[in-house]
Amino acid sequence: MKYCLTCLQPNTRVNEQFSEDGKCSSCINFELTRNVNYLERFDLLKEIIAKYPRKKGSHFDCIIGVSGGKDSTRQAIWVRDKLKLNPLLVCLSYPPEQVSELGVKNISNLIHLGFDVLFSGPAPGTWKKLMRHAFLTFSNWAKSTEMALYSSVPKTAIAYKIPLIFIGENQSLRDRKTIDPEKPWEYNNLISMNTLGGGDLTWMRDAGISDVELISYGFPDKSEVNAAGLNVIDLGWFIDNWDNLGNAMFSTSYGIHIREDKAENTGDPLGVSALDEDWVTLNQMIKFLKFGFGKVTDYMNEDIRAGRISREKAIEIVEKYDGACSDQYIESFCQYIEISVTQFWEVVHKSVNKSLFEITPDKKILKKFKVGFGL
Ligand SMILES: [Zn+2]
Structure with a gap:
């Protein structure tokens, strides 16, 4: 195990490759953002979204997956107030045993801020079975829940015919291999992300869960995504100081509650x-x-x-x-x-x-x- 000489990134991070002078990829990526002109990027974003006019009869311009936490609250406010779009917020709700008091307060906060939030709640019995199986097999309970979380957004986009999706990733941490150098803001290969295992449901079927029960966990087919013309845009590329502290400071000023535990x-x-x-x-x-x-x-x-x-x-x-x-x-x-x-x-x-x-x-x-x- 080695550490980046600039920060504390270890080379044990998946896909991490240090440069010859001992710097991690995130530090190198961060250096590249130092001289970014965010006003120019903002103009570029306006040009991109102009290609996605609101569909006739729809109230919404775009979709954002939300939990009510710091990142999603910042995205929702930014898209509404800076881009002047009306986003449909999509929230995958946890079963009562899992959701925290803070989570409930924070999603209510988004509703109080005037947003429309669409909730979906996967069947609690299957949720629990999958979580148990994922923990016992992979020592990672979130393996199934992340798939439900990430797939709910494109599925809603297809169902509601709203092709424009915003997400907010930390640019420094994004795996360069998943980035198109021509369009670094696009995040259409979300499904191939390491944690999502390419959207493969085999291990869930092996756990004895039927296809009908897995509806909330599967990603839409590529053909469906293409037919709907979905475009996933990473706002992290367009917003200055998009990081944990920046987002937390922004969102607490808009009323989100944070943890009090030590x-x-x-x-x-x-x-x-x-x-x-x-x-x-x-x-x-x-x-x-x-x-x-x-x-x-x-x-x-x-x-x-x-x-x-x-x-x-x-x-x-x-x-x-x-x-x-x-x-x-x-x-x-x-x-x-x-x-x-x-x-x-x-x-x-x-x-x-x-x-x-x-x-x-x-x-x-x-x-x-x-x-x-x-x-
Ligand atoms: Zn580093």
Whole structure:
């Protein structure tokens, strides 16, 4: 394991390739954005959207997938107030056992801000079965829910005949291989993203879930997408300071509620990510145990690149909080997917990267590497 010499990106991140002088791809990408003229990009965006006039009889110009959190709130406001479009917001709602109080408040906030929000709620029984299977098999419960989340937007776009879709990705973190250099703002190959496994439902069918039950999880066929003329545009390319802090500052000024729990419990020093449910905390912990980095590293890397913190100070914060997860979240998750806490740890221990961590005889997980230095 090696670290980027500029930030704290380890080379254990999927698809990461350091340059010869030891810089990670995100730092290189970030450097490229330093001299961007965002006014020019804004004009370009206006030209692009002019090609997608509102369909006759429709009230909406575009679609945005939302959770009510910092990123989606910023996108919705920006699209409405800067681009002067009327977006249809699409929200995939979690089952009652999963959705957090904050999530409910934040989606209500969007409605109070005057937006139309369309909700879809996948059948809770299938949701739970898939989540359980994904956790026990891949130690990643979100494998199925992410597919439902990402596929709900293009499916709604097709059903409502609204081809223009906006999403907001962190440009520095985007895998360059998925970017068309001619149109770096397009994100039409969303399905091929690593986490979505190319939209393949085989593992779900293998878990005994029927095709009818999987309707909420499948992506539309390529032919349907093409026939509907969908175009997915990444607003992260068009908006200056599009990052965790920038989006959180913007969206809290528009009324979103953020986490109050301590970073020792959540592994989230800003308390601004994935506010609509709490089990993301244990997923970040597991990611940390697989790859040696979690949410805190991502935050700190953005802060280092933007010159808001020194690498040394960031190392201290990552050492302290990355991978943190309170027992309370683990217990509620185990209760939901109906496994014991002992079973939970058995699955986690199996997925721990043994070259980065050691499991002691009394089942403690100790890290072998030093943040910022590696192994
Ligand atoms: Zn870097």
